[in-house]
Each structure stands twice: as C-alpha cells, then as structure tokens.
Amino acid sequence: MAELQQEAGKPSEKAKKETAKKESGRRGYHHGNLREALIEAAEALIAERGPDSFTMADACRHAGVSTAAPYRHFEDRNALLEAVCMRAFEGLAEATGSAKAPFEEGSEEAILAGGKAYLGFALENPARFRLMFGRNPDIKSRPNVEMAGRLCFQNLLQSVLAYLAARGHAGEDPMPLALRLWSLVHGVANLAIDGPMDIIAPGNNPEAIIEASGRAILAAV
Amino acid sequence: MAELQQEAGKPSEKAKKETAKKESGRRGYHHGNLREALIEAAEALIAERGPDSFTMADACRHAGVSTAAPYRHFEDRNALLEAVCMRAFEGLAEATGSAKAPFEEGSEEAILAGGKAYLGFALENPARFRLMFGRNPDIKSRPNVEMAGRLCFQNLLQSVLAYLAARGHAGEDPMPLALRLWSLVHGVANLAIDGPMDIIAPGNNPEAIIEASGRAILAAV
C-alpha cells in the first residue's frame, strides 16, 4: 500500500535530476508529481475508510511529504475531495454509457443496462459513490461538480427520450420518467451499499429489483 | 440557547430537592439530567450542521458542562450518536405507522401513504435520516440500531402482506415487493434531501414520483 514512502535522508544524490521529471519518484527535495499522487492516495484512503474519515495527514504520509505540502496544490481538504469527486463522476458516466452501448438506443434493455451499471458502479466503488451523492455542501455546490453530475444525468435523459419516441410519445418531456428511473436505481444502490438491505434481506439480489421495478415503471408510460 | 447554564453559587436551597429530580435545571455541581440534555443538544446540532460535523465539544457547550462530562454517560461519540439514531428510528416508525392508519390495511392508498410519510420524514429531518441510513459502521452494526431498523421495516412488510392477500396472493413472500417499494421511496428521499434532484430538476415534486412509480410497481404483482 504505502510503498511510495521513502526516507528523504540527506539530499546527497542530486545527480539523477534528468531521469524522472513528472513521472513517478521524487527527485530529491521536490516530489515532482504531488498533485496526482495526492489524488490517488485520497482515492485509496477513501475507498478504505470512507470519505468522512479520510484525513489530509494520511494522504501526506502515503505520498511521503509533509502535512503542509498539499496546500501548494489544493486550497483545502474539500478541494482535494472535489478532484476525487470529479474523477468519480467521469467513471460513472463511462460505466453507464458503455453498458447501454451494445443495445438499441431507446430500448428497454438499454435503459435497464444503464441502471444496472449505475448499481454496479456503486457496489464496486461504494466510497466514491457516497462522496458523489452524500451530503457535503462545500463540494456539491462547486460548479465543476454540479456540471459533472448534470452530464451523467444527460446520459439517462437521452435514453428516455429515445424510449418515448420509439413508443409514440415523441416530443413528450422525458424528465418525469427519467426521475422515476433514477430514483429507483439510486435507492437500490444506496440500500445495497449502506448495509440495510443485507440486514433486512440477506442474500437478496439488488439487480432483480431494478429488473422488476424498472420494467414496471417503463411499462406504465 | 444555552439557558441551562447558571452559577452554582451557594447551595443554600437544598429544600427543593424533591421538586426537580431528573427534570430540568442543574442543581449546583451536578447537572441532574445530562444524558437527556446531551441527546437533545446532539439532535439540534446534527439538524443544523449534519451528523459528520457534529462535535462533542459543541454538545457540551450547549449543555453547559465541561468537555469531559459526556463520558460519564456515553462511552464515546458514537454511543451518543447511537442514542440519537435510536430516537430517529422511533420517529420514522411513528410517522409511517400513523400515516397509513386512516386507510384500509393492505390498500394501495395505505402503502402509498406510508411511502410518502417516509419521504416526509426525510425532508423534515434530513440530518436524522442521513444518520440512520448513511455510512457509519460503528453505529449501524450495534444490535439496538439493527433491531430498530428491522422494526421499521416490519411496518412495510405487514402492509405488503395484506396487500398481496387482498389481491389473491395470500401466502406469497412479501419480501420482494416490499424491497421494490422501499428502494423506490428510499431513492426518492435520498435524491430529494441530498440535493441532486433540485439541481437536475428544480421545482420537481418528489411525492409525484412515489405516486406514479409506486402504483406501477404495485400494479405489476
């Protein structure tokens, strides 16, 4: 895990200055790629212990720098979390987008596949998911994050629009149906990753809920 | 706010010892009702700033005691949160239970009313809701909390059982349908309180989602 750490010791070897520039190891006094290293450390730590118990000091130890170093690259803790959050939204958009790609645009299967991919992302990256959708006004209100979230939703909206058009509801506002589907999938994801579903119904298959409820909601247009 | 504080002064009046035993004001050195006061302070502070940024020190200031006092009544911060969480579950059970009471047991209306009450509780007590369902393994794994959550779910399970029986599905396992409904309502509640729904679709009415999707899911038995 923390194999990045290394003793600074005496900066006796300043000869290797031309070898690594912005790539990996630090070259003496300067780290060389601290911003990236901090984001990756934060992602790993958040995945391990959740977004709330993530600490700057831990990220610094992982990156092998002092606790003051991050503030050259991020205004504060929330700015670092914002960067992690942005990457998470990109990951979600990619997951849902590529999941529905094999299916016909606007088909029931495409929409359900997107929903299952949303659930899959949450199950595989519960900490990231919580960071994206949990309560953190300082982060969620930042324009970049808002826009990233909006972009993700566009994905679904597009599918719903095509679905309605294919069912003879062209021109209809896709928003209500999209919100119904989003709510369903988001609820399943939250219950699945935060634990209560396993407590109430151990061994239950969350995908089955999306399958059944999704079809019911789609059928009711 | 902190009107509980008062100078101990001389304990000249020990005559009123039988009047206020565990009720309100402190009587000299001892607070008299610190456990309750801390829970109430925690509830207020959590409601203001969320469960994560709640601090013991703040609760102590509200109660007018030193920062070491709470540890006579709660093992640690999480134990205090557990107490708040328990009360929250009781509140949710009461809200959903009384909401469906006016309707015929097992009717579609009763189930929808319960779901709307669940949503209403989340909207009125977003911080409590997050505390109950957010990620906090230290709290959620405690037996008391698990049981309180299970009790809440029994409420829904009961309604679904009656619904199925009234529709000629007596003896059928109510769990799958209950999970579908719970997921839907939980998703709407989460999206509504954590913000993204307002960003994506400002002015949207969350109850309408429960109404439409709930009926669709129920109709698909």
Next chain:
DNA sequence: ATCGCCATGTTAGCGTCGCTAACTTGTCTT
C-alpha cells in the same frame, strides 16, 4: 442527624487534525 460512598461533575493534558506563516530548495527563464 451524620457520615462516608460513589455517581457525576471538574481541570489538565495527550495525540491528531486542518491549516497558516515563514523559511529553504532547486528548476527554469533570461
């Protein structure tokens, strides 16, 4: 009545955290 026990308060302090100030290093431009 009084006396002592011990529940419930207090102060003092440890280690950690987020963050800032002031200093140092070394890279890159000129």
Next chain:
DNA sequence: AAGACAAGTTAGCGACGCTAACATGGCGAT
C-alpha cells in the same frame, strides 16, 4: 550565471476526541 518563483520544509495555532486524576455533593446505612 543569476535570480525569480514554484514547490517543498519546519514550527505552531486552535479545535477535537478522549483519558487520568481530582472535587463535589446526593444518598443510603448507621
């Protein structure tokens, strides 16, 4: 070669969770 500036460092502040050791005073036993 010089020196400006980016990107590290150490030192330190205030707040936090929590503990240890001490103080108080309500209560039951005598």
